[in-house]
Amino acid sequence: MQKLWGGRFSASADSFAEEFGASISFDKRLAPFDIQGSVAHATMLGTCGIISAAESQAIVDGLGKVRAKLEKGELEFRLSDEDIHMNIERYLTEEIGSVAGKLHTARSRNDQVATSFHLFVRSSIVDVVEAFQELQSRLVEQAVEHAGVIMPGYTHLQRAQPVLFSHHLLAYAQMLQRDIDRAIDLYDRANVLPLGAGALAGTTFPIDRHLSADLLGFAAVYENSMDAVSDRDFVLEFLSLASIAMMHLSRLCEEIVIWTTGEFGYIELHDSLSTGSSMMPQKKNADFAELVRGKTGRVYGALVSLLTTMKGLPLTYNKDMQEDKEGCFDTVDTLLGSLTVVAAMVRTWKVKESAMRTSAAGGFTNATDAADYLAKRGMPFREAHEVVGRLVKHCIANEKALLDLSLIEFKSFSSLFEEDVFQALALETVVERRTSYGGTGGESVNRQLEVARELLCRTTAWVDAATPIVRR
């Protein structure tokens, strides 16, 4: 079969080599973006008088027909056409004949693929921002629903100090906000047009790259044609923010796995989001949380893979760069899928408030406050720490909690203890007194909720502004 670049060649490609070099099996996902880029290019060529208005119109109409067939699932892509760009051009030729050959005037597949991929990443950014926000709303919802519930906060997975469950959930909402901010920040850097860079050096035709950019909703054009076709840092940044977000999700999922164990029993997942064992009838496993934790690995893999692919490449385009797509597509699917399943778990889990509280009441989570009590009454904190350490040792030996001790027992460790120590060490007091900015006290958590609601609105406004641009 005649290749679109066949003029220079005498022998046809070996079929193994053809298959090895082809990208159509995966880059077909770029089809709508390739067509979008070509419509803009053909329009620009017509407007600039590089092809006639009639030719431009014929190409745009033909691309419309190709798009309609694509949407109906009627396009069958051929391996012999190598990649999505040449498959689409072949279909365009079938629709409108030889005038289709004018579309590639002043263009190379190098700036063409970079353009399609920018359009794909730009649109994926909006998808992931929406999915981040959805999970964030579910967390905020749970924080409100379970306001006032006390759980143990941990360091080293050992009970440390009591916190509000809402405070714990809002920590993740904040992490997700930074994930959102990273994505929004990347949007502006990815929203730049490579088209018009040609193969690497620009073109002799009087093109108008700013017109192409306007037509595609790009805010700017690449300043340097060699940079435009060479770099994939916009993909790397996407993979990097996705890796960080998966790390956040993986930590939340790890907590879900822990919290659903019989030993913790802080939450129970909805039946539809957990699975049983084929042998052990009693089992209810947090499989989906484990899967999200596990899938984090493939997203990191995509990042490291592309960083490695790119690191030794001389300017400008090299075929190595065809390896940029699969990991990115897989990452978009993995991240969106993970966010959806985690949001569903959070929305439907049953929170066992009394198990959290009971656990928070053990483990001497009020020991810091006992030391603070003495320190506020004049004892140097280091000394107070030592006194309370001995108190805790005494309690462990007698299988008691601090609040089980009598005032006489307290006083035998320090005469500074008075009747109000019981009030000071109560779980509610311990939590409520953490009034410092960002602390777990109720007032601070309410303020965090206010902030979270404002951030949710800000994200909605951003999505509403970006959506018509990326969905045009």
Ligand code: ARG
């Ligand atoms: N399928 C190719 C890729 O994804 C398109 C660009 C091909 N350009 C070239 N000079 N061979 O990288």
